Amino acid sequence: MMSLQTAMLIGLLAPLVVAVLTPFLAVRHVWRDAAGPVGGVLTFIAAVQVALAVIDGETPRLFVAQIAEGLAIEFAVTPLGAIFGLVASGLWILAALYSVGYMRGNHEKHQTRFAAFYAVAVHAAMAVAWSGNLLVLFIFYEILTFSTYPLVTHKESAVARNAGRLYMSILVGTSVILLLPAVVWVWFNTGTLDFRPGGYLEGQIDPTMVPILLGLFAFGVGKAALMPIHRWLPAAMVAPTPVSALLHAVAVVKAGVFTILTVVVYVFGIDFLAKTGASQWLIWLTAFTILSSSVVAISKDDIKARLAYSTISQLSYIVLGAALASSMAVQGAAMHIVMHAAGKITLFFCAGAIYVQAHLTKVSDLDGQGREMPWVFTAFFIGALSIIGIPPLGGSWSKFMLMAGAADAGYIAILAVLGLSSLLNVFYLLEPLSRAFFREKTKLVEVKRHPLVVIPPVMTALISIALFFYNETFFDLAILASRGQ
Amino acid sequence: MGSVILTNLPALLVVVPLLLAPISALFTFASLGWAIAVVGTGASLIFALLLQSLTETGVRISYHLGNWEPPWGIEFVVDSASSLTLVVMSGLGFLATLAARQLVTNEIAEKDIGKFYAAWLLVSGGLFGLVMTADAFNLFVFLEISALASVILIGMGAGTDRRALVAGYHYLVIGAVGATFYVIGVGFIYAMTGSLNMADIASRIPDASGSAAIYVGFGFMVAGILVKAAIFPVHIWLPAAYSYAPSAVSTLLASIATKAALYVLARILFTVFSGMPDVVTIALSNVIVPLAIGGVFVGTIMAIYEADIKKLFAHSSVAQIGYIALGLGLGTPASVSAAFIHIGNHALIKGGIFMAIGGFVAALGARASLDSLIGIGRRLPLTATAFLICGLSLAGLPLTAGFISKLYLVRAILETESYVILSLVLISSALSVVYLWKIMEVMWMQPVPARSPKLVENPAIYLPIWIVALGNIWFGIDASWLVSASRMAAQMLFGVSLGGGT
Numbered sequence: 001m002m003s004l005q006t007a008m009l010i011g012l013l014a015p016l017v018v019a020v021l022t023p024f025l026a027v028r029h030v031w032r033d034a035a036g037p038v039g040g041v042l043t044f045i046a047a048v049q050v051a052l053a054v055i056d057g058e059t060p061r062l063f064v065a066q067i068a069e070g071l072a073i074e075f076a077v078t079p080l081g082a083i084f085g086l087v088a089s090g091l092w093i094l095a096a097l098y099s100v101g102y103m104r105g106n107h108e109k110h111q112t113r114f115a116a117f118y119a120v121a122v123h124a125a126m127a128v129a130w131s132g133n134l135l136v137l138f139i140f141y142e143i144l145t146f147s148t149y150p151l152v153t154h155k156e157s158a159v160a161r162n163a164g165r166l167y168m169s170i171l172v173g174t175s176v177i178l179l180l181p182a183v184v185w186v187w188f189n190t191g192t193l194d195f196r197p198g199g200y201l202e203g204q205i206d207p208t209m210v211p212i213l214l215g216l217f218a219f220g221v222g223k224a225a226l227m228p229i230h231r232w233l234p235a236a237m238v239a240p241t242p243v244s245a246l247l248h249a250v251a252v253v254k255a256g257v258f259t260i261l262t263v264v265v266y267v268f269g270i271d272f273l274a275k276t277g278a279s280q281w282l283i284w285l286t287a288f289t290i291l292s293s294s295v296v297a298i299s300k301d302d303i304k305a306r307l308a309y310s311t312i313s314q315l316s317y318i319v320l321g322a323a324l325a326s327s328m329a330v331q332g333a334a335m336h337i338v339m340h341a342a343g344k345i346t347l348f349f350c351a352g353a354i355y356v357q358a359h360l361t362k363v364s365d366l367d368g369q370g371r372e373m374p375w376v377f378t379a380f381f382i383g384a385l386s387i388i389g390i391p392p393l394g395g396s397w398s399k400f401m402l403m404a405g406a407a408d409a410g411y412i413a414i415l416a417v418l419g420l421s422s423l424l425n426v427f428y429l430l431e432p433l434s435r436a437f438f439r440e441k442t443k444l445v446e447v448k449r450h451p452l453v454v455i456p457p458v459m460t461a462l463i464s465i466a467l468f469f470y471n472e473t474f475f476d477l478a479i480l481a482s483r484g485q
Numbered sequence: 486m487g488s489v490i491l492t493n494l495p496a497l498l499v500v501v502p503l504l505l506a507p508i509s510a511l512f513t514f515a516s517l518g519w520a521i522a523v524v525g526t527g528a529s530l531i532f533a534l535l536l537q538s539l540t541e542t543g544v545r546i547s548y549h550l551g552n553w554e555p556p557w558g559i560e561f562v563v564d565s566a567s568s569l570t571l572v573v574m575s576g577l578g579f580l581a582t583l584a585a586r587q588l589v590t591n592e593i594a595e596k597d598i599g600k601f602y603a604a605w606l607l608v609s610g611g612l613f614g615l616v617m618t619a620d621a622f623n624l625f626v627f628l629e630i631s632a633l634a635s636v637i638l639i640g641m642g643a644g645t646d647r648r649a650l651v652a653g654y655h656y657l658v659i660g661a662v663g664a665t666f667y668v669i670g671v672g673f674i675y676a677m678t679g680s681l682n683m684a685d686i687a688s689r690i691p692d693a694s695g696s697a698a699i700y701v702g703f704g705f706m707v708a709g710i711l712v713k714a715a716i717f718p719v720h721i722w723l724p725a726a727y728s729y730a731p732s733a734v735s736t737l738l739a740s741i742a743t744k745a746a747l748y749v750l751a752r753i754l755f756t757v758f759s760g761m762p763d764v765v766t767i768a769l770s771n772v773i774v775p776l777a778i779g780g781v782f783v784g785t786i787m788a789i790y791e792a793d794i795k796k797l798f799a800h801s802s803v804a805q806i807g808y809i810a811l812g813l814g815l816g817t818p819a820s821v822s823a824a825f826i827h828i829g830n831h832a833l834i835k836g837g838i839f840m841a842i843g844g845f846v847a848a849l850g851a852r853a854s855l856d857s858l859i860g861i862g863r864r865l866p867l868t869a870t871a872f873l874i875c876g877l878s879l880a881g882l883p884l885t886a887g888f889i890s891k892l893y894l895v896r897a898i899l900e901t902e903s904y905v906i907l908s909l910v911l912i913s914s915a916l917s918v919v920y921l922w923k924i925m926e927v928m929w930m931q932p933v934p935a936r937s938p939k940l941v942e943n944p945a946i947y948l949p950i951w952i953v954a955l956g957n958i959w960f961g962i963d964a965s966w967l968v969s970a971s972r973m974a975a976q977m978l979f980g981v982s983l984g985g986g987t
Contacts, residue, residue: 067889067961068968139883146882153930161930168922169915176881176915181907184895 004053008062008075008130011046011085014039015092015123022116032115033104036096039119043089043126050130051082055476061132070191073139076132078195078266079480083334084129084258086474087341088251092122094456095250098349099242101452105356108240114154118242120147125251128258134183134193134267137259141179141223144255145171151243152236163235170232171222179220182213186267195262199269210268210278217263218282223256224319227289230312237304241352244304249311249344254337257318261333264322265481273325274409282323287417289316294424301362303351306428307344313421314340314387320414321402327482329405334478335471336398339386342464343395346383347429349457350376356453358445363432368441370433375454377436382461384429388422394467491535495548495561495617498532498571501525502610503630510603515595518602519586525606526579529613533575537568541970543977547619555619556682562619566825566974570616570748573829577740577836577953578609584949585733588843591850592645592731601641607634608737612745619683621671621706621757624749625664628713631745632660635738639730646852652725659722663712666705673702683757690760703758707768710753714746716773716810717780720803724787727799732843735795740836743806744828751813751821755978766816773814778906780807781913788920794845794853797920798838801879804917805831811910812894818975820897825971827894830878830886830960837875837953844868844946858924860933864940867947869928871954876925878957880918885961893968 018039025031050060054077064073077085099118103111124144131137145168153164187193190204205213218226225233236248264273273279290313297309314336321333353376354360358369370377382393389399399418406414467474490497505525509518540546540563548561563571582605593601611631618624636657642649675681677698678689693699708719715723723743727735754773758765784804791797809831812824845853848865862869878885891914898907960967 065962066965068964071892071964073962139888142883146877150929156930156932161926164926164930165922168918172880172918173915176918177908177911180891181895181899181911184892184899188896188899 004050004058004060005062007046007049008060008077011043011050011089011126012062012075012123012130014042014046015119015126019116019119019123022119023112026112029111032112033100036099036115036119037093040089040093040096043122044086044093047082047085047089047126050077051086051473051477054079054082054480055473067135070187071135071193072133073136074132075127075130075136076195077130078262079477080258080262080265080334081129081131083337083474083477083481084254085126087254087338088122088125088129091246091250091341091345091460094459095242095246095345098245098352098453098456101450101456102240102242102352102356105448105450105453106240108154110154113150114240117147117150118246121151121247121251125255128255133195134186134263137262138175138179138183141221141255141259142172142175144223144252145175148243148247148252151247152239154240154243155238160238163238166235167232170229174220174222174229177220178216182216182220185213185216195266197266199265199267199272201268202272207276207278210273210276211281214268214273214278214282218260218319221256221259223252224260225253225256225312225315226285226319227292227312230289230293233312234305234308237302237308241304241348241355244308245345245348245352248308249348250341253311253315254341257315257333258337260319261322261330264325265330270325270327270330270482279323279325283320283411283414286316286320286323287414289313290320290417290421291424294421294428298424298428301364303354303361303363303432304348306363307347307351310387310425310429311344314344317399317402317418321405324405324409324411324414326405326409328401328408330482331478332398332401332405334481335401335474338471338474339394339398339464339467342460342467343383343386343393346379346457346460346464347387349453349460350380350383353450353453353457356448356450358447360443360445363435365443366432366436367439367443368436369445370436372447375458377433379457379461381433382464383457384433386464387429388425392465392468394464394471396468397471493548494532494536494539495546495563496550498529498536498617499610499614501528501532502606502613506603506606506610509606510600512599513596515590515598518599519582519589522582522585522602522605523579526575526582526609529609530575530579533568533571536563537572537970540565540568541973543973545977556680556685559623560619560682561617562684563617564977565970566751566977567616567748569825569970569974570744570828571613573832574612574616574741574744575609577832578737580949580953581733581736581740581836581840584736584840584843584946587943587945588733588840588847589731591847592733593641594644597641601638604634604637605737607631608638608742612741615745616748620681621674621683621686622668622681625668625671628664628667631742632657632664632713635742636660638734638737639726642730642734645731646729648725649729652729656722656726659712659719663709663719665709666712667709670702670705670707670709673698673705677702683752687757687759690758699761700764703761703764703768706753707750707772710746710750711776713743714750714810715743715803715806717776717783717803717807720780720784720806723803724796724799727802727839728793728795732839732846735799736836736839736843739798739802739839740832743802744832747806747809747813747824747828750810751824751978754813755821756980759980769814769816773810774906777807777810777814778909780804780810781910785913785916785920789916789923791920792855794842794855794858794924795839797924798835798842801917801920802835804913805835808890808894808910811906812897815897815901815903817897817901818972818979819900820894821978822968822971822975823890823893823897825974826964826967827890829967829971830890833886833953833956833960834875834878837950837957838872838879840950840953841868841872841875844950847946848940848942855924855927858928859931860928860937862929863933864937865942867942868950871947871950873925873929874954875957876921878961880921881914883961884958886957886964888961889964889968
């Protein structure tokens with residue numbers, strides 16, 4: 001057993017070491033490509049250790065530096081952070097394997113740069129997850145944006161550069177114009193930036209200002225992709241699929257909703273928000289985002305664009321859980337971070353596998369391809385069912401808890417929104433499958449076999465199933481979080 | 486010996502560079518001139534650090550030149566505010582000198598290099614005097630010494646680009662107008678108070694205030710310094726001067742020249758005229774703050790549309806000076822200390838950026854523009870990476886010095902509850918990412934043009950740049966020294982104890 005400090009160091013540094021070593025390991029492509037999965041395993045072991053300690057009621061801490069009076073770079077793992085850390089590191093192992101298969105199978109250029117920045121992004125995500133105060137959270141939130149820019153613009157084409165500009169301008173713009181003043185506002189009003197059980201804004205801030213401060217956070221965290229600041233996410237789909245899968249379905253976007261959830265639970269305090277009703281507007285905005293992005297998703301023929309809009313919709317489930325500010329809803333939101341991650345990464349892995357093996361990118365081209373790629377489409381089916389929320393798949397738990405949370409908080413209309421959204425999910429996620437399995441083939445394509453892009457989605461699909469039965473660890477952590485601990 | 490140096494530190498800081506200047510002008514060997522400049526600026530850095538350590542606890546050193554008692558004789562005053570400014574200036578001046586050696590050889594004729602370093606030392610010595618002097622008229626003298634020497638330095642860019650001559654001439658004329666305004670103001674004040682010593686003036690102002698002549702004098706002095714500090718809209722000399730001057734000179738001017746003027750502005754506003762707070766408050770909120778915001782936006786927007794890299798960062802300097810002026814203009818202890826933090830950090834940022842541009846120019850043998858820098862990230866990786874770090878610091882990415890500036894400035898503005906100003910500052914700060922990213926895209930995200938020759942990186946160029954770049958990271962992670970020194974500086978300027986609140 002390693003000590004908690006060591007575990008935290010490994011969890012934070014292993015991805016960074018991978019990033020730094022990648023250019024040197026590039027002399028042998030096998031070494032370079034092995035670094036990611038090995039780093040992933042180390043990080044995940046550390047994350048498990050840390051999460052177990054959190055369940056035991058400890059708060060693993062790691063102090064790094066004192067920037068100035070009242071400003072410390074310190075890590076301290078909250079139950080929410082433990083959940084996010086487990087998700088990001090665990091899925092990185094599979095994503096790193098997948099990424100090797102994808103980049104090689106696709107003969108992408110600059111694979112070394114790609115692998116290095118990929119690892120930096122994971123490092124930033126781990127640091128966000130384990131951040132000990134708002135300053136550290138903000139610091140690594142920004143580093144996550146900057147480190148994913150070279151990944152989004154990886155193709156160096158005009159389309160990629162434009163997407164990169166949109167990506168940077170929305171994410172950096174919102175964080176500088178809204179999130180930074182929100183953080184400084186908290187600092188100025190309370191004299192601290194720590195995360196504390198139960199939050200600490202009550203009595204420290206004029207109650208009429210609470211909705212405004214919450215708004216600064218909700219829109220300042222562009223990574224949560226609330227409408228109308230969601231446009232960067234579909235644009236970022238120009239990146240190679242491993243980026244869309246791990247970063248734009250898990251690490252980056254989850255860092256966004258994680259930030260909002262953390263701020264609500266440990267800075268505002270659920271009880272304080274519920275009492276002031278400051279988050280009501282956010283409930284309706286998330287409801288709008290959930291429904292309208294599902295509608296947009298239906299209209300998208302490009303598989304990745306469709307998945308991107310589905311992600312926007314699902315992220316708002318999590319923000320909704322935070323906005324409902326009831327303990328059941330927060331549990332649901334925390335669980336949805338896990339469940340959606342497993343389901344959505346499966347779908348993206350499949351989309352990428354279809355592209356690498358058959359060079360198909362559109363839903364309408366999938367007719368009859370099911371038999372050509374049975375494993376991939378079966379994995380897609382399982383991932384889709386989990387996102388829709390059908391038992392026995394992980395996604396059913398979090399949706400159920402969110403619905404219970406909405407009922408708990410007295411928002412019956414939200415139940416209808418969630419139900420309607422599930423119906424829309426059925427429509428746009430199962431359409432590709434019905435085409436693949438029940439229609440005649442319209443396009444003859446040569447399918448090249450690349451096992452490294454097929455095994456990871458099958459694994460994550462299995463994880464989605466397993467999460468229905470074995471989710472105790474996450475459940476314990478979510479309960480701790482919902483109690484504000 | 487040791488005690489002689491310690492007791493005469495303020496004088497030495499000015500005299501050593503000024504005396505070394507003519508010696509350097511005598512020689513035509515490039516390396517000797519450079520060595521003399523390194524000795525001069527290195528010694529100033531040591532003197533400044535000693536002064537800082539003597540004053541950081543709040544001690545105020547008063548030095549009487551030639552042992553003439555003030556208010557009759559000329560007095561130098563060093564306190565925690567001026568010593569912080571001096572450390573920033575001499576530190577960056579020294580690094581700029583180190584970097585200058587290689588940058589200069591490509592841009593200036595061998596036989597002129599001795600004279601070049603003579604002017605270089607004159608600028609440094611003059612600016613140190615400007616910061617330390619407590620005599621309003623003596624300040625004018627230092628203003629002129631440094632300005633005339635700067636004109637020479639700017640004009641020396643004519644070897645590669647004739648437009649440097651016009652830029653230098655503009656600076657000469659506009660700078661002279663500024664200096665004249667300042668000295669007219671001093672005349673009025675002298676007529677009304679009968680003194681030239683700043684502390685003495687400050688103590689006599691309450692008796693004389695109410696008379697229009699004092700207000701006129703105040704207005705002229707402030708207006709003159711605004712020109713020197715390149716505050717919008719009297720910044721018009723700056724973009725051309727910075728961009729056509731030799732690269733080494735841009736580095737020196739960007740990191741130390743306007744900083745000295747900004748410090749003088751703070752001293753005039755908060756110390757010399759502390760006896761008429763109402764008028765100063767009006768000037769701050771109705772003149773300085775609007776002009777500062779104007780400068781921030783004009784500088785940022787001009788930078789976004791500029792394709793010449795040196796000019797682009799010169800415009801960006803106008804914007805950054807605007808942030809510093811805003812901190813001064815808000816006039817609270819927290820905002821003034823935020824201004825001091827940014828004086829230090831901006832010197833570090835722009836020093837590094839202009840050094841790196843000099844490195845590109847030296848390697849390419851052509852002006853740095855968006856076209857000539859295509860793919861430079863892969864051709865000159867070391868220089869370009871250091872440039873990237875300084876650029877990210879300019880944009881205020883966390884863990885860099887620029888972020889600390891932004892954090893404290895935002896907090897200071899929040900404290901004054903000026904939400905309009907806050908939103909303008911935040912929007913401009915987001916816009917600054919636009920021009921920066923325009924360059925980064927060109928440098929890193931575009932393939933190297935076919936048939937471009939292989940470039941070699943010279944350690945004499947990239948090592949100083951890397952020192953500055955690492956400084957940007959260091960002061961982004963450990964900002965305690967700068968933050969507490971800046972708080973002390975603001976406290977000194979206001980002459981009150983602020984407690985631990987900010």
